[in-house]
């Protein structure tokens with residue numbers, strides 16, 4: 173992921189900081205250039221990156237000026253490191269706790285997102301994940317648009333041995349969603365996952381349909397499923413999904429590829445919503461939990477960066 | 484202002500220093516339009532090379548120091564305009580196809596080439612390849628619609644034998660396409676069929692059978708749907724290369740999303756390389772590469788169309804089609820001028 177990759181590049185950049193006799197503006201600029209290059213190559217939003225650069229500079233300058241000559245050279249380096257890390261943490265950690273499914277309660281989770289980003293696959297993975305942890309889990313296929321959508325759910329749910337609901341003839345996704353959720357609630361299912369069609373902000377009817385499905389099933393948590401390879405369109409699309417569906421969590425898929433997921437990180441920053449899982453393959457168990465805090469702590473454990481948190 | 488303009492008669496030879504800030508802005512601008520960083524940098528380098536040492540007009544002589552600020556601004560505007568022009572030229576050059584994009588012509592010339600009396604005519608074959616979920620199967624169906632509109636008989640080969648629902652997805656498309664009225668006729672029956680052998684089988688073998696079936700049953704075209712795969716997954720890339728080397732399709736179309744960011748470069752170069760390296764019977768790099776691109780989800784990116792530029796830059800191959808939606812008619816030819824305009828727009 174972008175931060176893991178950044179960890180390595182930052183290490184190199186920061187060790188050059190350690191080698192520099194004085195930390196002045198030139199050194200800071202060079203360091204920031206390296207950090208920003210890594211972020212841009214990972215698809216983090218261009219505006220976010222220049223904001224980060226600006227914020228770090230302002231912060232560092234302010235600290236340098238207020239403490240004047242009292243600041244020892246070693247401490248100046250720490251000020252720089254800390255400013256950079258705080259801003260990176262800020263990017264990926266909105267400081268919001270995602271919803272946690274409760275036992276003995278019908279937890280409704282609705283998956284939304286752009287076309288082909290991995291919703292249907294992820295719905296089955298989620299069902300498997302919660303099933304393994306003792307939740308009675310099931311999937312409702314409320315995608316009546318995509319060719320073969322119900323077959324896809326049927327086949328993958330069967331493979332995963334989870335219950336599913338859908339229809340070959342009903343064409344109204346709102347009706348199917350409502351029926352399916354009502355049926356599974358009656359049958360005392362604990363995690364009810366509603367899969368929806370892919371959609372995008374440019375087609376307002378598709379967004380309206382998503383809002384209606386949401387009204388019909390009253391999800392406890394709506395999840396935005398986002399492809400790790402998305403570039404600069406991530407911010408506008410995720411904002412639009414946030415405005416209409418008010419999702420409470422993000423799942424980033426296809427992290428088994430080469431993509432660093434910077435677009436997804438821009439979605440986190442744009443919508444102040446945490447990532448909860450990473451999809452890491454096409455198989456049913458290719459799902460990794462993601463929590464910003466432990467991830468960042470681990471990242472901060474990289475070589476030279478260690479000890480930073482003590483300052 | 485008029486009097487100032489009147490005095491702007493000088494000219495100047497552009498230096499790297501003049502260009503640096505403008506080019507830095509330009510790079511940022513290209514990246515905002517979703518051009519991959521590496522490609523944005525290369526394009527800027529190209530523009531710089533083409534401009535350093537060039538004489539541009541619109542500069543004022545230094546003696547008019549009292550209008551220093553205006554002087555500076557006018558110089559900047561002149562530089563900007565020159566750079567913008569050079570950028571436009573450069574992008575246009577990258578996007579303009581170097582080989583023919585007339586697929587119908589290529590199909591018709593194969594189908595009408597002379598045969599000996601004992602030979603059976605082989606169908607024209609097109610393989611659709613790319614990473615997961617980009618729109619291969621959907622856009623294959625759109626291309627199918629376009630081909631049958633043009634009076635051709637199409638067989639779709641269901642060679643994604645892995646992803647749940649992949650075969651049924653194509654079956655639904657074939658059913659829809661056979662019901663659509665085509666060129667005045669009431670339905671398209673017999674114009675399109677599906678060749679499928681279910682799941683779990685070897686894709687290369689199914690493609691081979693499908694081509695033989697098409698040959699024996701007088702189909703003009705075989706469209707081969709393949710499973711999505713990550714470009715770093717070597718076993719899957721080898722399997723794709725095998726499909727290519729066994730069947731030697733007439734066209735290998737890489738399907739990529741307009742949404743994709745920096746990955747555009749890695750996806751395309753690795754698909755191209757893996758196909759070349761693993762499909763060649765006579766050694767590394769001797770096999771077939773990607774012949775052209777189909778860029779999907781064009782309707783989702785507004786004016787952030789930079790992926791098209793990254794993709795054409797990487798391979799030098801043309802964009803044969805763009806996908807602009809989820810229905811059969813949402814398939815277009817790339818309009819280079821429109822793309823250039825979208826990329827240059829603020």
Ligand SMILES: Nc1nc2c(ncn2[C@@H]2O[C@H](COP(=O)(O)OP(=O)(O)OP(=O)(O)O)[C@@H](O)[C@H]2O)c(=O)[nH]1
Nearest residue numbers: 287288289290291292293370426451452453615616
């Ligand atoms: N390599 C990899 N492939 C994935 C992952 N998640 C999903 N996919 C693949 O991505 C493709 C699209 O996945 P779907 O689940 O059909 O996507 P979707 O969002 O439901 O698509 P629509 O319903 O058409 O919008 C399929 O080929 C999946 O196998 C992942 O984490 N890694």
Ligand SMILES: Nc1nc2c(ncn2[C@@H]2O[C@H](COP(=O)(O)OP(=O)(O)OP(=O)(O)O)[C@@H](O)[C@H]2O)c(=O)[nH]1
Nearest residue numbers: 287288615616617618619620621711780806807808
């Ligand atoms: N908006 C829009 N959606 C598209 C376009 N092309 C394809 N899609 C949608 O993208 C999703 C995935 O399309 P598929 O054709 O299944 O993609 P694929 O590459 O075959 O996927 P895998 O076989 O799973 O790798 C579907 O929901 C399509 O409707 C397009 O041009 N615009």
Ligand SMILES: [Mg+2]
Nearest residue numbers: 291292315368
């Ligand atoms: Mg789906």
Ligand SMILES: [Mg+2]
Nearest residue numbers: 619620643649
């Ligand atoms: Mg497909």
